[in-house]
Structures are given as structure tokens and as C-alpha cells.
Amino acid sequence: MAEGDPAPEEPAWKRSPYHRKGSALTFPIDEGWHQFLRTPEAGERGRTWPGLDRMEWIYLNSHVHEVGGQGRTFVVFAAYFSQHLRFLVVRAWDADERYLGAWTGSALGTLRAMPERLDAAFSHHGGEDRWYATGHDFSSRLEASDDAGRFSVVLDLANQKVPYEAGGIGYLPFARSGWFSYYSLTRLAASGTLRFGAEFVTVQGIGWFDHQWGDFFVTPFHNRVLEEYEWMSIQLDSGDELMLTTVWDPDETSPSIEAFGGAGLITREGRFERIVGNHGFTRTRFWRSLSQGVVYAAGWRFRAEAWDTDLEITPRHPDQLTPIVDEAGALWAQALSAVSGGLVNRLGSFWEGSCRVTGRCRGVAVTGVAFAELIKRYDDPELTLEVCRNEHEFTVFSWRVKRHDPQVALRFRFLLERPGGGVLWRRDGLDVGVVVLDDPELPRGQRLRARVIATSVDGTLRGEAATYVVLGRAAEGR
Numbered sequence: 001m002a003e004g005d006p007a008p009e010e011p012a013w014k015r016s017p018y019h020r021k022g023s024a025l026t027f028p029i030d031e032g033w034h035q036f037l038r039t040p041e042a043g044e045r046g047r048t049w050p051g052l053d054r055m056e057w058i059y060l061n062s063h064v065h066e067v068g069g070q071g072r073t074f075v076v077f078a079a080y081f082s083q084h085l086r087f088l089v090v091r092a093w094d095a096d097e098r099y100l101g102a103w104t105g106s107a108l109g110t111l112r113a114m115p116e117r118l119d120a121a122f123s124h125h126g127g128e129d130r131w132y133a134t135g136h137d138f139s140s141r142l143e144a145s146d147d148a149g150r151f152s153v154v155l156d157l158a159n160q161k162v163p164y165e166a167g168g169i170g171y172l173p174f175a176r177s178g179w180f181s182y183y184s185l186t187r188l189a190a191s192g193t194l195r196f197g198a199e200f201v202t203v204q205g206i207g208w209f210d211h212q213w214g215d216f217f218v219t220p221f222h223n224r225v226l227e228e229y230e231w232m233s234i235q236l237d238s239g240d241e242l243m244l245t246t247v248w249d250p251d252e253t254s255p256s257i258e259a260f261g262g263a264g265l266i267t268r269e270g271r272f273e274r275i276v277g278n279h280g281f282t283r284t285r286f287w288r289s290l291s292q293g294v295v296y297a298a299g300w301r302f303r304a305e306a307w308d309t310d311l312e313i314t315p316r317h318p319d320q321l322t323p324i325v326d327e328a329g330a331l332w333a334q335a336l337s338a339v340s341g342g343l344v345n346r347l348g349s350f351w352e353g354s355c356r357v358t359g360r361c362r363g364v365a366v367t368g369v370a371f372a373e374l375i376k377r378y379d380d381p382e383l384t385l386e387v388c389r390n391e392h393e394f395t396v397f398s399w400r401v402k403r404h405d406p407q408v409a410l411r412f413r414f415l416l417e418r419p420g421g422g423v424l425w426r427r428d429g430l431d432v433g434v435v436v437l438d439d440p441e442l443p444r445g446q447r448l449r450a451r452v453i454a455t456s457v458d459g460t461l462r463g464e465a466a467t468y469v470v471l472g473r474a475a476e477g478r
Contacts, residue, residue, distance in 0.1 A: 011162065013137070013138070013162045013163060014136065014137040015136060016028055016136035017029075020162075020165065022168070022169070023165045023169060023170050024165070024169050024170045024171035024181065025163075025165050025170040025171070025181060025183055027138075027163070028116065028117045028118075028133070028136070029115075029116065030181070030183065030211070031117050031118040031133060031138070031211070032113070032114050032115040032116045032117050032118065032119070033056065033082075033113035033114065033115055033120065034056055034115070034181075034213045053215060053216075053217055054082070054213075054214070054215055054216070054217065055081065055082060055083070055180075055212070055213065055214070055216060055217055055218070056081070056082040056212065056213035056214075057079055057080060057081045057082065057210075057211075057212055057213075058079070058080050058118070058120065058131065058209070058210070058211050059078070059079040059080075059209065059210040059211070059212075060076065060077070060078045060079070060142060060155075060157070060207055060208070060209055060210075061075065061076070061077050061207065061208050061233060061371035062075065062076040062077075062155060062157075062188070062190045062205060062206065062207035062208070063075055063205050063206055063207075063235075063354065063369045063371075064076065064155075064190055064191075064194075064203035064204055064205030064206075064207075065203060065204065065205055066201055066202070066203055067202040067203060067204055068202070069201065070094065070095060071094070071095030072092055072093065072094055072095065072100070072201070073092070073093045073097075073205075074090055074091065074092050074093075074194060074201075074203060075089075075090070075091045075353070075354040075371070076089070076090050076153055076155065076190075076194070076207075077089040077090075077322070077352055077371070078131075078142060078144055078153065080111055080120055080122055080129075080131065081111075082111070082213075084108060084109060084110055084111050085106075085107075085108055086105070086106070086107045086108075086109060086111075086122050086124065086129065086144075087105075087106050087322055087352075088104070088105035088106070088107070088129075088144050088145075088146060088153065089102060089103070089104050089105070089322055089352065090102065090103045090151060090153065090194060090196075091103075091317070091320065091353065091354065093316065093317075097316070099316070099317040102320070103146065103150060103151040103196065104146070104322060104323055104326050105126075105144075105145070105146025105147060105148075105151070105326055106322065106323055106324055106325060106326040107124040107125065107126075107146070107147050107326060108124070109122050109123050109124035109125070110122070110123045110124075117133050118131065118132060118133040118140055118211075119131075119132040119133065120132070122144075124147055125147040126145055126146055126147040126148060126149050127145055127149075129142075129143060129144040129145070130142075130143045130144075131143075131144075134156070137158075137159050138159035138163060138185050138209075139156075139157060139158045139159045139188075140156075140157050140209075141154075141155070141156050141157065142154070142155045142157065145195075146326065147326060148326075150196070150197065151194070151195055151196050151197070152194070152195040153192070153194055153195075154192045154193045154194075155190050155191070155192035155203075155207070156190070156191050156192050157185075157188040157189070157190055157207050157209065158188065158189040158190075158191075159185050159187075159188055159209075160187040160188065160189055161185070161186055161187040161266070161270060162270040163183050163184070163185055164183060164184045164185075164186050164241075164243070164264065164266045164272060165182070165183050165272075166182035166183060166184065166243070166264060167182075167258070167262075167264065167274055168264070168272040168273075168274055170182060170183050172258065172259070173258060173259035174214070174216040174227075174247070174259060175216070175227045175247055175249065175259055175260065176249070176259070178214065178215055178216030178217075179214050179215050179216065180212055180213060180214030180215070180216050181212070181213055181214055182210070182211070182212045182213075182214075183210075183211055184208065184209060184210050184211075184233070184243065185207075185208065185209035186208055186233070186235070186241040186243075186266050187206065187208075187235065187239075187241060187266075188206060188207035188208065188209060189204075189206065189207075190203075190204060190205050190206060190207040191203065191204040191205075192204075206235055206369075208233045208235065208241075208371065210233075218375060219348075219375075220322075220324065220348050220349070220350035220375050221324075221347050221348045222294065222347055222348075222377055223250075224250055225250055226250065227247050227248060227249060227250065228247075228248045228375045228376040228377065229245065229246060229247045229248065229261075229373075229375050229376060230244075230245070230246045230297060230372065230373070230374050230375070230376050231243075231244070231245050231372070231373045232244040232245075232300070232313065232355075232370050232371065232372045232373070233370060233371050234311070234313070234357055234368060234369075234370045235368050235369055235370070236357065236361055236366045236367070236368035237366055237367055237368055238268060238361055238362070238364055238366045238368075239267075239268025240265065240266065240267050240268050240361050240362060240366075241265075241266040242263060242264065242265050242266070242302070242311075242361075243263070243264040243266075244261075244263050244281055244300075244302060245261040245262060245263075245278075246260070246261040246278045246281060246376070246407065247259070247260040247261050248260075248376055248405070248407075251403070252379075252403050252404075252405045253406065254278060254405075254406065254407055255277075256276075256277030256278055256279050257276065257277060258276045258277070260277075260278065261277070261278040261281075262274060262275050262276045262277055262278065263275040263280065263281070263302065263304060265304075265307060265309075267362070273307070275304055275306065275307075278407070280302055280303050280304050281300060281301075281302050282300065282301050282302075282303075282407075282409070283297045283299065283300055283407060283408060283409075283456075283457075284299035284300060284301050284312075284457060284458070285297070285298045285299030285457075285458045285460070286298050286299075286378060286456055286458060286460035286461055287315075287318045287319075287460065288460055289319065289321065291321070291345075291346065291349075292321070292346050292347075292349060293346070294377040294378075295377060295378040295379075295380075295460060295461060296351045296374045296376070296377065296378070297374060297376070297378070298315055298318060298460075299312075299313070299314055299315070299458075300312075300313040301313070307361070307362055308360065308361075308362055308363040309359070309360060309361045309362060310359050310360050311357055311358070311359035311360070311361065311366075312357070312358050312359050313355050313356070313357050313370050313372070314355055314356050314357075315353060315354070315355050315372070316353070316354045316355060316356055317353065317354075320351055320352060320353025320354065321349045321350065321351055321352075322349060322350055322351075322352045323345045323348075323349045324344055324345055324347075324348035324349055325344050325345055325348075350373070350374060350375055351372065351373075351374035352371075352372070352373050352374070353371070353372060354369065354370075354371060355369065355370040355371065355372055356368075356369065356370070357369060357370050378405065378408060378456075378461060379403070379405075379461075380461050380462055380463045381401050381402075381404065381408075381410060381454040381461060381462075381463035382401065382402040382403065382463055383399050383400065383401055383402070383452060383454055383463050383464060383465035384399060384400050384402065384465055385397060385398075385399040385450065385451075385452050385465040385466065385467050386398060386399070386467060387450075387467060387469050390469065390471070390472060390473060391472065392472045393438060394436055394437060394438035395436070395437045395438075395469065395471050395472070396434065396435070396436050396437075397414070397434070397435045397436075397437070397450055397452075397467075398433055398434045398435075399412075399433045399452045399465060400433060401433075401454060401463075408456055408461065409456070409457050410454045410455065410456065410461075411428075411429060411430075411431075411454070411455050411456075411457065412429075412430040412431070412433070412452060412453070412454050413426070413427070413428045413429075413430070413452070413453045413455075414426065414427045414430060414435045414450070414451070414452050415450070415451045415452075415453070416437065416442070416448055416449070416450050417448065417449045417450075417451065418446075418448060418449070419447060419448070419449050419468070424442060424443070424448065425437065425439065425442060433452075437471065442471055443471070444470075444471050444472050445470060445472075446470065446471075447468055447469075447470055448468065448469055448470070448471065449466055449467075449468055449469075450466065450467050450468075450469055451464055451465070451466040452464060452465055452466075
């Protein structure tokens with residue numbers, strides 16, 4: 001800037017109050033807590049213990065690296081809920097990207113929050129966490145520790161970008177009947193200190209903040225009556241960010257409409273764009289948790305022709321489960337884990353972790369980081385196989401997949417076998433659930449077994465069905 005030139009005007013989002021035209025949100029009021037939590041300042045406008053029809057949370061994921069030292073990298077995840085629940089997780093990798101381990105601090109406590117601005121305090125067995133605004137530009141400071149005093153987090157989060165009102169509006173439908181308000185700070189400069197026992201580590205990097213509230217309810221507990229979802233934040237070295245969401249109904253369908261997910265793009269210039277529906281988001285790999293016995297997605301591809309974008313997302317470590325009960329925490333948590341035999345964590349732990357991103361965004365080669373929250377669990381496919389026609393010259397088999405999840409691409413293999421072993425006929429890579437056997441060389445008058453096997457693209461998910469048949473006669477049943 002030449003001497004005498006006027007100083008550039010400060011962006012509107014750095015001044016308080018702030019409201020973007022067309023948005024359903026206004027700040028700083030919507031930085032504060034809303035009607036679902038009673039505080040001394042809010043009086044009777046809220047409820048101390050919300051029911052299961054409303055939720056509110058503030059959330060952070062942050063990818064940071066060690067300043068000096070051993071070249072380690074860390075991921076920090078923190079979230080505070082109106083149900084007086086706190087998650088706090090730090091994961092570490094060495095300079096060669098080898099996974100070092102995790103420190104977890106799930107806890108119940110007492111959440112107190114101001115309605116006028118971001119200012120929350122969470123009292124728990126190990127002390128009190130604070131998360132509060134440090135200016136009018138959406139910057140904040142997080143101070144948190146686990147119940148057992150094993151680790152703590154102090155991060156200053158300097159906001160770098162216009163707040164993203166989800167969908168470009170900030171108020172969206174959720175599934176069949178819910179609604180929520182939602183905004184994100186998609187590019188935070190994070191700096192501070194992580195403590196592990198007696199070791200203090202100075203870190204810096206980037207973060208992503210979410211604040212969401214409304215008439216809806218989700219839970220990490222595996223269930224058949226509530227919606228499940230996958231959510232992902234992506235931060236690219238180009239300066240662009242994306243938010244990807246898929247929601248499933250209890251019947252495992254995911255209509256490609258706004259209330260069930262889509263993609264939001266926040267360009268490096270601060271422009272918002274969105275794609276409604278989840279048709280551009282596919283699962284490329286899966287991971288089966290041995291501790292839970294359930295399957296999560298473990299690889300994704302996102303393609304958006306309108307944005308000239310094609311991204312591959314890969315977890316940095318397969319097992320990044322966050323426990324509902326921290327077994328190293330308060331005595332009540334240890335007792336609950338012991339009494340339930342670990343059942344609470346087997347049902348309620350969920351995948352929340354760091355991923356790498358490569359590909360192309362807006363026509364430019366990019367790399368970046370992502371953070372995925374996976375409440376969705378995938379079931380092995382269940383199939384039915386039947387003989388639908390059995391003539392002297394040919395036999396027709398057909399099969400169906402029960403409760404087929406359209407987000408899981410399946411491959412089918414059909415086999416005709418002798419009951420004691422030995423494959424007589426086989427076809428792989430079938431994409432239609434029908435097979436016609438009209439080979440005159442196949443044996444007649446013998447009891448044979450027909451099998452169909454369905455697998456996910458990587459083989460992690462698997463199911464099969466079988467029936468017995470004498471070619472040229474009616475099926476004999478399984």
C-alpha cells in the first residue's frame with residue numbers, strides 16, 4: 001500500500017454486531033447458548049436438562065504440529081453438549097506418520113453457558129473447562145483437561161475467514177421432521193500448549209469450529225430408531241474448505257435431498273456454494289471394529305463436476321474410536337464400565353478422527369486434511385436366493401438384498417457347487433440379481449447347491465445365501 005492510500009476496509013464479519021444478508025443467523029447473539037440450557041443470565045428461558053427432542057453443541061477439531069522437538073503431529077477434538085456431556089480427545093503421530101496413540105476424556109459434568117456470546121464453563125471431576133470469545137472476530141480460547149488429570153489442552157483459535165452459515169442460510173431441515181441452526185468457522189489459526197503428564201508441547205496449526213442447535217436429536221449409540229450420519233470437514237492447502245454430510249433414515253435409506261445431506265464449499269475468497277444431495281459422495285473402503293463388532297466407512301471419494309472437484313479421503317489410522325465412557329476418568333465412569341462389562345462403550349463408541357485428502361478442487365491439484373465424524377454403522381448384506389424357473393433346458397435363479405443401503409456398492413458372485421465340494425459353474429462381478437443356467441454340460445438329476453455372495457468393493461462387508469436344486473426340477477429348499 002502506497003503512502004497516503006486509505007487503509008483497506010475491515011471485513012464486516014470482524015465488526016460486531018454482524019449479520020450477512022440472506023442469513024438466518026445474527027452475531028454475537030448466535031455465538032451464545034440458546035434456549036436449551038438454563039443459566040443465571042438466561043433465567044427461565046431454558047431447561048436444565050433438555051429432553052431427547054432438542055440438542056445444542058459447540059465443537060472443535062484441530063490439526064496441529066509440534067513446534068520444534070520431535071516433529072510430531074496431533075489432532076485435538078473437543079465438543080460440549082446441552083446434555084452436559086463433554087468429549088475431549090488428542091491423537092498423536094510421529095514425524096514418519098506412525099500412529100502413537102490417543103488420550104481421551106469423555107465426561108459428564110455441569111455445563112454453564114452465556115446466552116449473549118461464546119462463554120461456556122464445564123465443571124467435571126477433574127476441574128473446570130472454559131471456552132470463551134477473545135474478540136469480535138469469532139476468535140476464542142479453549143482450556144480443557146480430562147477427569148483423571150492425564151492431559152490438558154490450551155488452544156488460542158484465531159478466526160481467519162467469514163463464518164459459514166450451513167447451506168448458505170444457517171437454518172436447515174434435518175431428516176424427516178427436524179430443524180437446526182448451524183454455522184462453522186472453517187479456517188482457524190490454532191496455537192497453544194498440550195500437556196501429557198509432565199510433558200508440555202507447544203503446537204500450532206489449523207482448526208474448524210461448529211455451533212449447532214435445534215429441534216432434533218442424534219446419538220452415537222447404535223440403534224434402529226434414530227437417524228445415523230457421516231459428517232466431514234475438509235481443509236485444503238488451496239485455501240478452500242468443504243463440508244460433506246450424509247444422513248440415513250432408520251430404514252437405512254438416504255434420499256438425495258437437502259434434509260439428508262449434501263456438500264458445502266467455502267472458497268478461499270469467502271464465497272459459499274452448495275450441492276444438495278449425496279450423489280457425489282461414495283464409500284471406497286470399510287473398517288470392521290473388533291472391539292465393537294461393527295463396520296464404519298474407511299475411505300471416500302467426492303466428485304463434483306460443477307466445481308471441477310475430485311477428492312480422495314483416507315483415514316490416517318483405522319481405529320480412531322472415541323469412547324462414551326472414559327475408563328481412566330471419574331470413579332462413576334470406571335464403575336459403569338466395570339458393571340456393564342464394557343457394553344456401554346461397545347454400543348456407544350463412535351469413529352471421530354483425522355484423514356488425509358488428495359485430488360483436485362476447483363481445477364487445481366490439492367492436498368489437505370479432513371476430520372470425519374461417523375455415527376453410521378454398516379451391516380453385512382442379507383440376501384435371499386430362489387429358483388424362479390426350472391425347465392429341462394434352463395434354470396433361472398434370482399436374489400435380492402434385504403434393507404440394501406444405497407450408499408454401499410455391492411459386487412455379486414454366483415456359484416453352482418456339488419454338496420460335498422467342487423465348483424461346477426461360477427460367475428463374478430454380477431450387477432443384476434439374476435442368473436440363467438443353460439449349459440447342457442451341467443449335470444442333471446443330481447442335488448446341487450447354488451450360492452450367491454455379496455461383498456462391498458473392498459470385501460469388508462460380506463453376506464451370502466444358498467439353496468439346493470436339481471436342474472430341471474423344482475427347488476428343494478436350503
